[in-house]
Amino acid sequence: MQIPVLSSARISILMLAISALFLVAIEQSLGCPFCAAVGLTFSQEIKQSEAAVIARLVEPPPASALGPNAEGPLPQAKFEVVDVLKGEDLLRSTNLLDANTLIDAIMLEATAPGNLYLIMGIEPPEFIWSNPIAINQRAVTYLKKLEQLPESGPDRLAFFQQYLEDKDDVLARDAYDEFAIAPYDDVRGLENRMDPTALLQWIKTPRIPSNRRRLYATMLGICGTPAYAAEIEKILLGEDLGDDSSDLRSGLDALIACYVVLVGPTGLDLIDKLFLDRSSRDIPFTETYAAVMALRFLGEESETIPRERVLESLRLLLNEPKLADLVIADLARWQDWSVIAKLTTIYVNATPENIFVREPIVNYMKACPLPEAARALVKLREIDPEAVRRAATLAGLAGLTTTTEEDLPTEQPSATPVRLADVVADDVTTDRSMVVSTGSQPAAEGSQPGEGPILQPTNVPSTKSSLRWIFWLVLVVIVAFLSRYLLHSGKRDTAG
Template structure:
């Protein structure tokens, strides 16, 4: 930012001490974002560790079949005994085969694995089991696997450690019929660097992303991811459909508003930011909910990093609109 612009900006925000703190916080966030790797979805948070992270943190990882369920009495809420446990037989080794063999878990006379199982599960079901601290091995709670999950886990071992090539694999499992795999694919995007998702641009499917964004049944965290991805690969026509959501009243579709605003401006540029100013940042006769203004500010934080799309000075112009709104200052 030029010195003259900076001086004007900070002279203006002295009108409100509390608002000054708010805007400084926003600009600090923009500075921090520019000095670190953005996650692929800056508006998302991972639901849990990815399968890859869990396997990496374990010393033994196996696909195992439930051969003996917990005692029915131990599953009752009134049970006072030890935690219910099930017994599992290893079907496939994903990691640490030598440690599993040393623990007597492989071969014709292999012992079964005993692990805490807090629910009644059907015998024969497949699970991911993880262990640490050999040679005794302490096993985690089993993770239920669907019919395709074992093959999915096997493929993870051959993927690149990072980059667009890795995300290309997980893109095929977003909103997959097996929720365990769909969740893992989302989490992989949520923890990946933003540069990786931009590298995936030519392999993305904007129509599919738009369909998910416009589906009220899609989880809000995932809608944020899909909006971020659409901002990378979408067109001006796609921006029209996002604008319809921003101007509409469907509260279910507007969940994830911060990512939708960022997507819209990323596709439209400074012209799109003019429309965001009108909808969410400009004082008018209609009252703009604080949550919507806050979502717009979070989008501005993201856009402040994307200087090739919207100049930093233009982002500051939008923030300036908040300075004359005492109601906002009272909420900060």
């Protein structure tokens, strides 16, 4: 059987798409805390290309090539260059700016000649052209202004703010994506140029997508006043929302953060009651998780909400053993060592339904510099050695610690404990899908922590930094595979 061989052009397009995917993921890890970019911005796409042009459709693809049963190569259309956004010298050297020279680009829709498109190309001089993006004259003006903007900062965002919820969805989407990848400090620097009334109106509009509502709530938290909090409170309470309730409460994490920032520390009392104190009523997990995400943001970014008050809210979830793993890493990261006894009890009393909580508890104890934690850790290992091994493995894979289960000392050392670095992984040590292995059984009630050693925690790298390196590593592996595939394909073609 003959194996189909990818052409070099398709390999190039695939590699570019993969690069774009990882760029989006990396940018999202650094950008707006509650916002996820829908895709690459126009600026990012143009930056990745070697040429970018505004082109007019001259000859659409033949209708016969667009049918569901069409065979053969992908249909192409012909375009004439109207304006150049990037790569003018390259285009001129390949005669693509001559009046009678047209661009051939893949096009999968039937449309009338004369419409304008943004087309980008790579690999000159032959050029591989992207799928054309339909634009209007306002978009042309928009695109021409991009290269004049600062690379980053509030002044850059001030331009895109004009196009949030623009009547042209292409521009509105690009403006949102620019905010989504912008550092929070840049967004905050725009405070005096924001319109809180417009932001609140967008938040209260049901048709607004949840990702955009998150952005507008984040912005309102920056520029709003306590007077706006009453409207956000109605959404949190679900009052008088009618059939639009689920739409208006989408983006709940950002709405919670917005409300607390506007009201101040006392706003957390309502959040505790509505989303975190589960002792008297059932609260949907998604709402509790949204509250935790908001608290993480407040603990890291807010200058007006004391971290100790944030920790007080997080500790409420320790009363719900099935959800305790959501906050244990946060308590460790912010060096809240007040819950050693509480976590030991949760570990000892863990059942098959919440056995996954043991790994993050182990890593909390390892990170804690207090002797009580070291003594507790020895007891935890006696109860469930497999959980301690798993915790060491997970933490090691994430680059969080160099300590393994076998490294745990059995005698009291004389060294002074070392303070924990600022970051402990949020996600790696919290795995609800962990398989319970032999030996991971709930301990008998009444077990208490025994005497044991003092551990010296190691410095841990930033989760965000580790994530970036993981993205690049995966990208390098994929590109290497594709390059090897292309090389072997070329050899087979030559041999044939």
